[in-house]
Amino acid sequence: MTIDILTLFPKMFDGFLSESIIKRAIEKGIVKINIINFRDFSRLNNHQVDDTPYGGGGGMVLMVPPLVEAIESRKTAESKVILMCPQGKTYTEEKALKLKQEKHLILVCGHYEGFDERIRNFVDEEISIGDYILTGGEIPAMAVSDSIIRLLDGVIKEESYQEESFSNNLLDYPTYTKPLEFRGLKVPDILLSGNHEKIKEWRRLEQIKKTKAKRNDLLK
Ligand SMILES: C[S@@+](CC[C@H](N)C(=O)[O-])C[C@H]1O[C@@H](n2cnc3c(N)ncnc32)[C@H](O)[C@@H]1O
Numbered sequence: 001m002t003i004d005i006l007t008l009f010p011k012m013f014d015g016f017l018s019e020s021i022i023k024r025a026i027e028k029g030i031v032k033i034n035i036i037n038f039r040d041f042s043r044l045n046n047h048q049v050d051d052t053p054y055g056g057g058g059g060m061v062l063m064v065p066p067l068v069e070a071i072e073s074r075k076t077a078e079s080k081v082i083l084m085c086p087q088g089k090t091y092t093e094e095k096a097l098k099l100k101q102e103k104h105l106i107l108v109c110g111h112y113e114g115f116d117e118r119i120r121n122f123v124d125e126e127i128s129i130g131d132y133i134l135t136g137g138e139i140p141a142m143a144v145s146d147s148i149i150r151l152l153d154g155v156i157k158e159e160s161y162q163e164e165s166f167s168n169n170l171l172d173y174p175t176y177t178k179p180l181e182f183r184g185l186k187v188p189d190i191l192l193s194g195n196h197e198k199i200k201e202w203r204r205l206e207q208i209k210k211t212k213a214k215r216n217d218l219l220k
Contacts, residue, residue: 001102001152002032004074005141006067007109008049010035012138022146025155033145038070050112059113067115068122071106079104081123082144083115084137088126091140093166095127096147107144109137163203169218171211173203 005013013035016022025031039047043065050060071081080102089095099105108123120126129140150156165171176187190202211218 001030001100001148002034002104003145003148004034004036004104004106005109005138005145006036006038006070006074006106007136007138007141008037008039008111009109009136009138010037012136013142016142016146021155022149025149025152028154030152030154031149034074036070036074038066041066041069041073053113057113061113062110062115062119064116064118064122067108067119071108071122074106076104078102079106080125081106081108083108083119083123083126084110084129084140084144085114085126086128086131086133088128090131091127091129091144091147093147093164096144096151099144100148100151105145105148107137107141109141111136163207166218169211169220170207171215171218173206174210 007013013033017026017033017035022031022033026033039049042049042063048063049066050062053059053061075081080099082105084107108119127140127144129143134140151161161167163172174188176191180187180192188202190199193199208219
C-alpha cells in the first residue's frame with residue numbers, strides 16, 4: 001500500500017515514520033509513505049497557500065489550487081482521496097478494515113480555519129477522528145494511517161488484532177503480566193490453570209462483561 005499525506009507541516013511526521021511498528025512496516029516494504037508539502041504547489045509569491053475568508057471572519061482559509069494540484073500530481077485510477085475534516089464521517093475500526101483493502105490513499109491535512117469549500121469537489125470522502133477540533137489534519141492523518149498499517153499483512157501477528165476491542169463489537173478481555181501479585185492485586189487464578197478451553201471461555205465472558213459496563217452501545 002502507498003499512503004501520500006499532503007500537509008503544510010511535514011516535520012510533524014518525523015517521529016511517526018521513524019519509530020516502532022510503522023518504521024518496521026516501511027523498512028519491510030509493506031507500506032510506502034510519502035509526505036508532500038502542498039506549499040510546493042503554490043504558484044503565488046512566497047508560495048502562499050492561504051488567504052482571508054470572503055465575507056469576513058477569523059482565521060486563514062486554505063486555497064484550492066495548490067491542494068488540487070498536489071492531489072492531481074499523485075492521483076491515479078487506484079487512488080482514494082480523503083480529506084481530514086471534523087465535518088466528515090467519524091472514523092472507526094470497521095472503516096480501517098475497509099481502507100486496508102485500498103492500494104493508494106491520499107490523505108489531505110487542513111490547518112488554520114480549514115479549506116476553501118470547493119476542495120470537496122476533488123476528494124472521494126471526508127474523515128473525522130471525533131467530535132472535537134484539532135489545530136490541523138496531521139494528527140488525524142497519523143491516526144488513520146497507523147490504524148490501517150497495523151492491519152496490513154506482515155505488520156503485526158493476526159491474532160494480536162483478531163480479538164482486540166471493536167472486533168465482533170466487543171472490547172478486549174483483561175490482560176496481565178508479571179508480577180503475579182502487586183499491592184495485593186492478584187492475577188486471576190484461571191490464567192495460571194493451563195486449561196486453555198476454560199481460559200478462552202473466561203476471556204469471552206470478561207469481554208461481554210466489560211463491553212456491557214463500558215460500551216453497551218457496541219452490543220447489538
Ligand atoms: C481548526 S480545524 C478547522 C475546523 C473548521 N473550521 C470547522 O469548524 O469545521 C483545521 C483542520 O484540522 C483538521 N481537523 C481538526 N479537527 C479534526 C478532526 N476531529 N478530524 C479530522 N480532522 C480534523 C482538518 O483538516 C481541519 O481542516
